[in-house]
Amino acid sequence: MAKALTFPGGIHPAEHKELTENCAIEPGPLPRQLYVLLSQHLGAICKPLVAKRDKVSIGQKIGQSEAFVSAPIHSPVNGTVKDIALVSHPVIGREMAIIIEVDPQDTQIQLPDMSKISPDFDETKYDPDHICTLINNAGVVGMGGAGFPTRVKISPNPQMPLDTIIINACECEPYITCDYRMMLEWTDKIIAGVKLIKRATKCEKVFIAIEDNKPKALELFAKRLKESKNCQDFQLCAVKTKYPQGGEKQLICSVLKKDVPDGGIPPMIGVLVCNVATAAAITDAVVQEKPLTHRVVTVSGGGINKVGNFYCAIGTTAGDLIDFCGGLNDKAVKILMGGPMMGFAIADLSTPLTKTSGAITILTKKEIGNAKYENRQTPCIRCGRCIEACPININPTKIAHAVKNDMLENAKQYNMMSCIECGCCSYVCPANIELTGYIKTGKILEARRKKLMPE
Amino acid sequence: MLENIKVSPGPHISKHISTRTVMIDVIIGLFPAMLAACYFFRFDAVRLIATCVLSCMATELACTLIRKKKSSLDDFSAMITGIILALSLPASLPTWAAIIGSVFCIAISKMVFGGLGANVFNPAMVGRAFMAACFGTLMTIWTVPATIDQSMPKLSPQGIVAKTMLSSEETVQAITTATPLSWVKDSLKKKVPAVDIYNKQLKAMCLGERAGCLGETSTIAIIIGGIYLLIRKTITYHIPLAVIVGAFAFALIGHMISPDTFVNPVVHLAAGGLMLCAFFIATDPVTSPMTHKGMWLFGVGVGMFIMLIRTFGAYPEGVMYAVLLMNSLTPLIDRLFKLVPAGGKNA
Ligand code: SF4
Ligand code: SF4
Numbered sequence: 001m002a003k004a005l006t007f008p009g010g011i012h013p014a015e016h017k018e019l020t021e022n023c024a025i026e027p028g029p030l031p032r033q034l035y036v037l038l039s040q041h042l043g044a045i046c047k048p049l050v051a052k053r054d055k056v057s058i059g060q061k062i063g064q065s066e067a068f069v070s071a072p073i074h075s076p077v078n079g080t081v082k083d084i085a086l087v088s089h090p091v092i093g094r095e096m097a098i099i100i101e102v103d104p105q106d107t108q109i110q111l112p113d114m115s116k117i118s119p120d121f122d123e124t125k126y127d128p129d130h131i132c133t134l135i136n137n138a139g140v141v142g143m144g145g146a147g148f149p150t151r152v153k154i155s156p157n158p159q160m161p162l163d164t165i166i167i168n169a170c171e172c173e174p175y176i177t178c179d180y181r182m183m184l185e186w187t188d189k190i191i192a193g194v195k196l197i198k199r200a201t202k203c204e205k206v207f208i209a210i211e212d213n214k215p216k217a218l219e220l221f222a223k224r225l226k227e228s229k230n231c232q233d234f235q236l237c238a239v240k241t242k243y244p245q246g247g248e249k250q251l252i253c254s255v256l257k258k259d260v261p262d263g264g265i266p267p268m269i270g271v272l273v274c275n276v277a278t279a280a281a282i283t284d285a286v287v288q289e290k291p292l293t294h295r296v297v298t299v300s301g302g303g304i305n306k307v308g309n310f311y312c313a314i315g316t317t318a319g320d321l322i323d324f325c326g327g328l329n330d331k332a333v334k335i336l337m338g339g340p341m342m343g344f345a346i347a348d349l350s351t352p353l354t355k356t357s358g359a360i361t362i363l364t365k366k367e368i369g370n371a372k373y374e375n376r377q378t379p380c381i382r383c384g385r386c387i388e389a390c391p392i393n394i395n396p397t398k399i400a401h402a403v404k405n406d407m408l409e410n411a412k413q414y415n416m417m418s419c420i421e422c423g424c425c426s427y428v429c430p431a432n433i434e435l436t437g438y439i440k441t442g443k444i445l446e447a448r449r450k451k452l453m454p455e
Numbered sequence: 456m457l458e459n460i461k462v463s464p465g466p467h468i469s470k471h472i473s474t475r476t477v478m479i480d481v482i483i484g485l486f487p488a489m490l491a492a493c494y495f496f497r498f499d500a501v502r503l504i505a506t507c508v509l510s511c512m513a514t515e516l517a518c519t520l521i522r523k524k525k526s527s528l529d530d531f532s533a534m535i536t537g538i539i540l541a542l543s544l545p546a547s548l549p550t551w552a553a554i555i556g557s558v559f560c561i562a563i564s565k566m567v568f569g570g571l572g573a574n575v576f577n578p579a580m581v582g583r584a585f586m587a588a589c590f591g592t593l594m595t596i597w598t599v600p601a602t603i604d605q606s607m608p609k610l611s612p613q614g615i616v617a618k619t620m621l622s623s624e625e626t627v628q629a630i631t632t633a634t635p636l637s638w639v640k641d642s643l644k645k646k647v648p649a650v651d652i653y654n655k656q657l658k659a660m661c662l663g664e665r666a667g668c669l670g671e672t673s674t675i676a677i678i679i680g681g682i683y684l685l686i687r688k689t690i691t692y693h694i695p696l697a698v699i700v701g702a703f704a705f706a707l708i709g710h711m712i713s714p715d716t717f718v719n720p721v722v723h724l725a726a727g728g729l730m731l732c733a734f735f736i737a738t739d740p741v742t743s744p745m746t747h748k749g750m751w752l753f754g755v756g757v758g759m760f761i762m763l764i765r766t767f768g769a770y771p772e773g774v775m776y777a778v779l780l781m782n783s784l785t786p787l788i789d790r791l792f793k794l795v796p797a798g799g800k801n802a
Binding site: 008011013014174249253259260261262332333334336340341342343344345346347361369371372373375378379380381383384387388392393394395397414415418421423424428430431432434436437 | 740
């Protein structure tokens with residue numbers, strides 16, 4: 001295969017994927033109560049369609065919004081609505097959730113049935129518009145992190161015609177292996193999903209980008225793509241193992257050698273980036289008309305007794321999953337929703353999984369690093385390491401300094417708004433300054449100032 | 456179970472480097488040069504290095520105490536300043552002068568600005584400039600290394616020269632005051648003809664058997680330390696390379712115009728504090744630009760100013776003023792090279 005493709009900047013954190021990369025996907029726990037959040041995606045928050053004490057059944061739509069940029073939510077189980085109340089949200093603090101008491105007869109989670117999808121899956125049976133409708137009905141969102149509603153991404157937009165699809169199979173975040181396991185175990189389902197996206201968007205070019213630390217996945221995809229129908233023209237690319245290779249803009253830069261305009265989005269240059277988990281969810285949505293109610297979650301890190309990849313109902317709490325994995329050990333000091341680079345630290349074990357939570361990572365002091373754990377900082381020594389690591393090529397220390405001194409205008413001049421919050425700068429900083437933290441704060445302050453966000 | 460669980464903004468892991476490890480790496484990198492200094496100047500080297508390091512650290516401690524701040528000694532930056540200052544002093548300098556210089560370094564050129572990271576000028580170089588201004592003569596008495604038999608000037612590099620062309624009176628002077636660079640200077644002033652004789656000194660300079668500051672003796676020891684820093688990625692190659700290329704190019708122009716007056720550029724590279732400057736002084740992160748382009752400009756600037764001062768200035772050596780000059784331009788350089796975000800306007 002050709003030389004691994006890459007982008008400027010970035011870092012090489014210890015991957016720790018060995019902990020879980022050989023753990024096949026297993027059914028996760030089915031707790032007695034699920035907390036299905038009304039906001040699991042970018043865009044308008046859903047309104048509940050059910051009321052307290054209503055009976056709900058598997059796959060029933062329980063929340064929806066009229067807005068175009070939104071995605072409905074569904075019940076993962078049969079059960080009764082116990083309440084609709086505020087619960088902890090991994091990202092935005094607190095948010096309304098539909099609390100469902102699971103039917104006592106339901107005791108187990110079934111792994112999805114793979115037999116329905118064969119290598120010669122024929123997507124031409126499906127009408128492009130129909131595919132979009134089915135995806136919308138199933139509430140599919142980008143499962144890699146941001147949670148942008150997939151329907152909005154793939155419905156044709158005359159202003160921004162799409163011509164290229166990049167399937168993001170990088171999984172550059174340390175520890176997480178859920179996408180990798182899906183690639184090995186659900187290969188045909190993912191390929192079928194890609195075919196469906198291609199059909200719906202009428203794109204000509206399809207690239208599947210896999211980091212070169214996953215040779216098994218690369219091999220398997222090469223083989224299956226050759227065997228499958230209608231995908232001879234899909235191109236498999238090995239991209240360099242580097243964080244944040246799976247960032248949308250970085251991946252486009254690596255694969256196509258093109259930059260998305262600053263402050264813009266990929267469709268502006270005709271590109272659609274879609275995560276592998278999303279592709280699998282699209283197949284479910286279209287072929288089985290099954291809504292997105294479950295996902296694979298990696299549980300990993302040195303602070304938990306049992307690691308693995310689990311197929312969980314959305315709405316399962318972090319605590320349920322941790323208990324299922326034998327609980328925390330006494331070295332655990334941090335619980336993350338997501339991976340160590342972009343994940344969110346949670347303090348409340350009742351925080352539920354959302355459509356975008358790919359992992360629960362429990363870190364020990366050693367994994368975090370002593371200096372970072374103790375928050376030992378020195379003044380910036382102007383070494384420039386943060387600039388070198390920044391994939392966007394902005395000056396994190398100048399921005400952080402401006403935000404700290406309440407000079408938002410100044411921070412914006414240094415292109416604060418272009419930051420993708422990847423965390424590379426904080427990772428490399430010898431002075432241990434929370435650069436990314438300051439920049440995130442700055443962006444929130446700016447959003448408040450523009451009244452895009454409540455105080 | 457949750458009592459020791461912490462929350463904080465991401466990312467939640469960090470590279471295992473800290474300001475302290477970066478500084479310790481620099482100290483390790485300076486070791487070969489320190490060892491060479493101790494070998495060539497024996498007790499004087501030990502005395503000066505110890506004096507400078509201790510008084511720099513004491514001054515830093517005193518300043519933090521006065522300002523009622525947490526002691527910043529544990530980042531080891533004061534120690535580096537002390538070592539670099541010591542390495543840029545002549546071996547015969549009295550201890551009291553070294554103490555005054557060290558106090559000035561830390562108190563005036565670092566702590567007054569707000570401590571680590573806030574100083575505009577390289578503290579060691581400010582201290583040295585202060586000493587050059589105050590104790591002019593003390594700073595220009597050069598002893599030849601102890602490994603050269605001082606009673607037999609014929610054996611020293613200077614002796615070779617002396618025997619061939621200088622009067623006996625000048626020979627004595629050669630032993631005590633002349634560094635290879637002052638010979639170069641003399642040749643510029645046409646005091647001494649036949650420049651190529653100095654080329655013969657090259658070997659002696661590389662190994663360290665020459666007069667000069669403590670750290671200016673063995674070029675090879677400095678390069679070994681510099682390579683260590685490069686391998687450890689404590690410094691990037693940009694500034695050292697730029698300094699060397701800048702100085703070489705400039706010296707080459709002179710040498711090509713008139714090989715009789717201007718020595719071979721390689722001599723310039725090996726002479727004086729150029730290598731120490733390229734690897735350890737100009738690369739001080741605090742006082743050099745942050746972007747790679749800026750580093751190139753900064754390094755070439757330092758290299759050029761060194762050669763300008765060596766060739767046309769009143770001093771035989773220009774490292775100190777070249778570094779200080781470029782330090783003062785660093786904020787401008789940082790402003791000059793605006794970073795364009797990926798996909799930004801000019802891209
Ligand atoms: S968090 Fe922002 S500033 Fe820091 S490296 Fe990533 S993009 Fe650059
Ligand atoms: S990496 Fe840290 S110490 Fe270095 S320039 Fe950036 S903020 Fe300053």
